[in-house]
Amino acid sequence: MDRTTAPKVYNFGPLTLSPASSHTLANGIRIHIESGSEIEVSRLTVALPAGEAESPKPGLAACAAMVLIEGTKRMNGEEIANTLEYNGAWVNTAVSTHYSTVTLSSLNDKFADLLPIVAEMILAPVFPAEAVANILQRQAARLDIEHEKVSFLADKAIRPLAYGSDNPLSRTENPDEIRSFTPEELSDFHYSRLDPKEIHVFFSGNITEAMIQAVDRVFVRFPAHTPVPVAPLHFPTTAPEQRRVDIAIDHAKQSAIKLMIPAAGRESEDFVPLRATVTALGGYFGSRLMLNIREDKGLTYGISAVLLGYSQRSFITVTTQTDGSTKEEVIKLIFEEMEKMKDPASYTEDEVKRLSRFLLSNLATILDTPFSRMDYTQTHIFAYTPDDYFEQQERFARNLTPEVIAEMARKYFDTSAAIIATAGN
Numbered sequence: 001m002d003r004t005t006a007p008k009v010y011n012f013g014p015l016t017l018s019p020a021s022s023h024t025l026a027n028g029i030r031i032h033i034e035s036g037s038e039i040e041v042s043r044l045t046v047a048l049p050a051g052e053a054e055s056p057k058p059g060l061a062a063c064a065a066m067v068l069i070e071g072t073k074r075m076n077g078e079e080i081a082n083t084l085e086y087n088g089a090w091v092n093t094a095v096s097t098h099y100s101t102v103t104l105s106s107l108n109d110k111f112a113d114l115l116p117i118v119a120e121m122i123l124a125p126v127f128p129a130e131a132v133a134n135i136l137q138r139q140a141a142r143l144d145i146e147h148e149k150v151s152f153l154a155d156k157a158i159r160p161l162a163y164g165s166d167n168p169l170s171r172t173e174n175p176d177e178i179r180s181f182t183p184e185e186l187s188d189f190h191y192s193r194l195d196p197k198e199i200h201v202f203f204s205g206n207i208t209e210a211m212i213q214a215v216d217r218v219f220v221r222f223p224a225h226t227p228v229p230v231a232p233l234h235f236p237t238t239a240p241e242q243r244r245v246d247i248a249i250d251h252a253k254q255s256a257i258k259l260m261i262p263a264a265g266r267e268s269e270d271f272v273p274l275r276a277t278v279t280a281l282g283g284y285f286g287s288r289l290m291l292n293i294r295e296d297k298g299l300t301y302g303i304s305a306v307l308l309g310y311s312q313r314s315f316i317t318v319t320t321q322t323d324g325s326t327k328e329e330v331i332k333l334i335f336e337e338m339e340k341m342k343d344p345a346s347y348t349e350d351e352v353k354r355l356s357r358f359l360l361s362n363l364a365t366i367l368d369t370p371f372s373r374m375d376y377t378q379t380h381i382f383a384y385t386p387d388d389y390f391e392q393q394e395r396f397a398r399n400l401t402p403e404v405i406a407e408m409a410r411k412y413f414d415t416s417a418a419i420i421a422t423a424g425n
Contacts, residue, residue, distance in 0.1 A: 012360045017367060017390045020202075020377045025220040028197030032377055034370035035207035040108040042205030043371055044115070044215070045378065046122060047099045049198035052168065053231040054098065056189060057181070059173035063132075063139055064186040065093035065100045070131035072117075073124040077131055080117060089114055091121070096382055097169070097310075098230055099200075100193075108206060112214055119218045125190060127183040140175040147175065150249060150256035150423040151321065157245045158421035162260045162315060164236045195225040200381060204374035235262070235313040239417060247423040254321040255424025257330060261316040263412045266309045266385060270408065272392045276359055276400065277408040278307040278316055280351075281341060284358050288337045289318070297333070299326050311384055316412065324425035331420065341409040347402035359397035363390065 021033040055061035069091055070077035084090055089106035104118045146152045160170040199222065203215060264270045282289035282305025289303045303320035322330045340346045366376045380389065396404075 009357075012357070012364060015360065015363050015367065015390075015394050017363075017373065017376065019387075020374065025196075025216060027220055027222055027224065028195075029199045029201060029219050029222060031201045031203060031212075031215060031219070032374065032381075033207055033212060034202075034204040034374040034377065036370045037204075037206040040206050041106070042108055042111055042203065042207060042211065043103060043105045043374070044111075044118065045101050045103040045202040045374075046118065047101045047200040047202065047378070047382075048122065048193050049099060049195060049228040049230070050189070050193035051096045051098045051100050053233060054193070054228065055095075055168070056185070057177060058171040059139065059143075059178050060181060060185060060189055061100055062093075062095045063135060063178065063181055064190045065095055065102070066135050066139075067127050067132055067183075067186055068093060068102060068121045068125045068190070070135070071126045071128050072120040073126055074120055075117065077128070080121070083117065084114070087114060091118065097233075099382055108208070108211065111211055115214055115218055119221075123194070123222065125187070127187045127190075129183050132181075132183045132186060136179055136181055139173075140178040143173055143175040143178060150247075150252050150254060151258075151319070153247050153249070153423035154256040154258040154319075154421040157247055157423065158258050158260060158419060161240045161242060161245065161419045161421070162262070164234065164240075167233060167235065168231050169233065192226075193228045194222065195227050196222045198228055200378075202374050202378050204370040207370075233310055233312075235310075240419065243418070244420040245422075247421070249424055252324075252424040255324045255327045255422055256321050257319065257327060258421045259318040259331070259334060260419045261412070261414060261417055263307070263314045263316050265312040265314050266383060267311055270411070271307075271309060271314065272389075272396050273404055274314070274316075274408045274412055275307045275309070275393075276355070276396060277341070277405050277412075278305050279359065280355050280405055281305040281316075281337065281413075282318060284355075286351075286354050286358070288341065289320075289334065292337060293320070293330060293333050299323075299330050299333075303330075309383065321424075327422055327424070335415045335418075338409065338413040338415055341413060342406055344402035344406040347405065352400055352402060352405075356397050356400045359393065359400075363394055363397070366390070 022030060024030050051061055069080055087110040089110060092103045094101045102122060104114060106114050156172045163170040201219060263274060281287060282303055289305060293299050293303050300320045300322045305318045308315045308317050318334055366372050
């Protein structure tokens with residue numbers, strides 16, 4: 001092998017993502033299936049309606065999900081933990097904007113024994129007082145630490161400015177409030193969102209027909225329930241009166257910077273090209289912000305830009321940490337990069353080609369396994385993306401031009417509309 005010559009780089013061939021197989025049970029639960037793994041393993045994710053936006057108090061939805069593994073009407077938490085460990089399986093919980101999920105990862109030959117336990121964790125959890133107290137204390141202790149971090153404080157400060165004070169996404173968890181939750185509150189919230197018509201089951205791995213039939217038999221038994229109202233996300237239509245907040249923390253060694261600019265939502269035809277433009281700004285290691293502020297000037301260890309997308313609104317978001325003495329310089333450099341990107345002449349052929357390959361590489365990664373394909377399906381349902389969202393991204397990545405990126409920058413990189421929060425020394 002000649003290690004003095006770099007290997008040839010080939011362009012991606014056609015990328016095709018077939019939709020997951022889906023069917024609806026008699027009670028309304030939707031089952032989504034992605035099969036194809038050569039290894040005898042599977043992953044079952046049950047998505048229940050109601051997440052952060054519907055949580056009665058910040059953090060309550062996440063705590064309620066965590067307690068599900070701590071006991072049911074048939075098994076206590078220790079028995080559940082021992083059964084999972086003995087069978088080489090594990091259960092995770094997570095909460096998104098409008099959904100809470102329970103995920104079982106297991107070997108196929110153990111799946112039939114574990115499936116009823118997961119179903120019972122959802123249908124008949126008991127929220128034991130001692131287990132609830134332990135989980136709440138762990139969560140509160142974690143938040144005590146988070147509240148000392150400059151990144152957390154900057155994020156907490158910018159949320160009500162960007163999202164609006166009446167938006168549930170503007171709330172942040174408070175350690176003392178977490179400690180005050182009661183088992184009854186957690187139980188009431190969980191049992192309020194078991195409407196089968198809004199439940200999704202995502203089943204991926206090396207899936208057999210017998211396993212699908214077992215899932216259908218278990219989940220079709222979920223009884224009818226009162227529908228869960230989805231919390232509407234209303235964003236401000238005018239700029240906030242306060243556009244910047246600075247939180248002084250004398251003992252901090254760094255200053256966190258968070259910057260947000262409102263932009264078009266996922267329903268807009270501009271969303272895909274804008275997302276790529278934000279990636280060019282700060283979405284990967286070869287991005288403008290990384291090359292200039294990190295590599296060239298050495299003002300930060302890392303800096304990133306992402307597009308946080310909701311149906312009617314998105315937010316161009318830049319986050320970083322730097323020394324307090326260079327905070328204003330970093331903000332100025334971010335704005336300068338945004339302005340430069342409005343000029344198509346500022347893009348080199350290498351930069352456009354590098355960005356195109358990065359975008360296509362990310363899409364190709366989705367196709368790797370049934371688990372990554374199911375992750376895409378899950379995000380598609382949670383984020384309400386269009387059915388041809390994958391195809392839109394591929395077409396755009398293959399036809400990337402400096403003119404299109406610059407047009408998006410001119411249209412949405414409005415630095416005068418930026419909302420900024422900093423926290424640190």
